[in-house]
Amino acid sequence: MxxxxxxxxxxxxxxxxxxxxxxxxxxxxxxxxxxxxxxxxxxxxxxxxxxxxxxxxxxxxxxxxxxxxxxxxxxxxxxxxxxxxxxxxxxxxxxxxxxxxxxxxxxxxxxxxxxxxxxxxxxxxxxxxxxxxxxxxxxxxxxxxxxxxxxxxxxxxxxxxxxxxxxxxxxxxxxxxxxxxLVIYQRRGGGQSQFSTLLELDARSDRVQTALAYARENLASDLSVEVLANAAHLSPRQFSRVFREETGQPPAKAIERLRVEAARLMMETSRHPIEVIARETGFGDRERMRQAFLRAFGQPPQAIQRISANAELV
Missing domain, CATH: 3.40.50.880 (Class I glutamine amidotransferase (GATase) domain)
Known part of the structure; x- marks a missing residue:
């Protein structure tokens, strides 16, 4: 015991x-x-x-x-x-x-x-x-x-x-x-961020929140400004302006952050190859995901994956 x-x-x-x-x-x-x-x-x-x-x-x-x-x-x-x-x-x-x-x-x-x-x-x-x-x-x-x-x-x-x-x-x-x-969605890995991108974006209007929720549920799909604007029932021009006013950043940057967050979580909770994770989270290929990880964490996906693997072995 x-x-x-x-x-x-x-x-x-x-x-x-x-x-x-x-x-x-x-x-x-x-x-x-x-x-x-x-x-x-x-x-x-x-x-x-x-x-x-x-x-x-x-x-x-x-x-x-x-x-x-x-x-x-x-x-x-x-x-x-x-x-x-x-x-x-x-x-x-x-x-x-x-x-x-x-x-x-x-x-x-x-x-x-x-x-x-x-x-x-x-x-x-x-x-x-x-x-x-x-x-x-x-x-x-x-x-x-x-x-x-x-x-x-x-x-x-x-x-x-x-x-x-x-x-x-x-x-x-x-x-x-x-x-x-305990009604916890899943055990979070130790390497997971304390911060949630959706919380940090802090969208105020229902339309922008709806677009973000759509993006989170469809990360592997096309999430262009046109697609997100359609989900928000706004024109692309209106959507881009309102999104930047409410979140302080353009839609493309926010979507990249959502995808990076999802990819990092997949690394911590699965053993999928990087190519699969890149595809499932909408990056398309490992090089695009690598560049996004370098911007977000200053480290490539392989480094994050090694940290998660080592944590499991402890």
Whole structure:
């Protein structure tokens, strides 16, 4: 049985508790008690969350966990120094150390991320980088695995991290089954961006939103201005003007970003050759996709694919 501890301290973000459900369903669907999960704090007893309600916790005591997950808070406030020291000491006894969101600040303060890659919520990435220059911050990642240390981005990414832990321990099939049970479309790969192109475009009018939704559902098809304008029930000239006014960019650039996002996701969740991914996401050929990846990530598709493959092997 794997023991998992979720470490909280006063002011912790309550969404971190969601990881408990992933391990609960792992036990239910595995057919045996695969995980012994506990919410712990340094003193034990009731610990207040960021929302004000308190959660009953076990005293950490001398207990050792196979996987210790440090919850974050909303303000990047560090817990007492005594807790930081205990986190540092526990790394020698735990198989995995992990963090959710700003919990990465706790791991970094304990010196566990020095010389390693890590991520945290994008909003706090700059502050993290300035405070811990010895850590390689990868702010555009859902979660990062570097040896025995796992870090995840914003709070919902804690579920992705928990599912990745379950996949590593008990297999991909069970992790995907749990994701479906939790009504998660699919387990996001660690290399997936924290950002969604559709959210960033922030189209205001129904017509532009309709065109973007059409594009997302038909990436492999012709998505010329004429086609998108027809979906929006506007003339091509009107559509181009309204689209640029609302999103700050021309339609062609937005479509490229949607295709890059979809192609990267395919790399993380399948083993399709690059030629197939290029065709399925509307690039047509690998060279056009390569140029788009260089513009978006500064790396070719092969480099992104290698990162995803290495993450699966960890």
């Amino acid at each position: 794997h023991s998992v501890g979720l470490l909280v301290y006063p002011g912790f973000q309550s969404l971190a508790l969601a990881v408990a459900t992933a391990f609960e369903y792992a036990n239910l669907m595995h057919g045996s008690a695969a995980y012994d999960f506990a919410v712990v704090s340094e003193p034990g007893g009731a610990v207040a969350s960021s929302q004000g309600f308190a959660v009953q916790t076990e005293a950490w005591g001398e207990r050792t966990f196979d996987t210790l997950i440090v919850a974050g808070d909303n303000e990047c406030r560090l817990p007492p120094r005594s807790l930081i020291e205990r986190v540092r000491a526990s790394a020698a006894r735990s198989r995995r150390m992990a963090s959710i969101c700003t919990g990465a600040f706790v791991l970094a303060e304990a010196g566990l991320l020095d010389g390693r890659k890590a991520t945290t919520h994008w909003l706090h990435a700059r502050a993290f980088r300035e405070r811990y220059p010895r850590v390689q911050m990868e702010e555009d990642r859902i979660f990062v695995i570097d040896g025995p240390v796992w870090t995840s981005a914003g709070m919902s990414a804690g579920l992705d991290l928990a599912l990745a832990v379950i996949e590593k321990d008990l297999g991909r099939k069970l992790a995907l089954t749990i994701a479906r049970k």
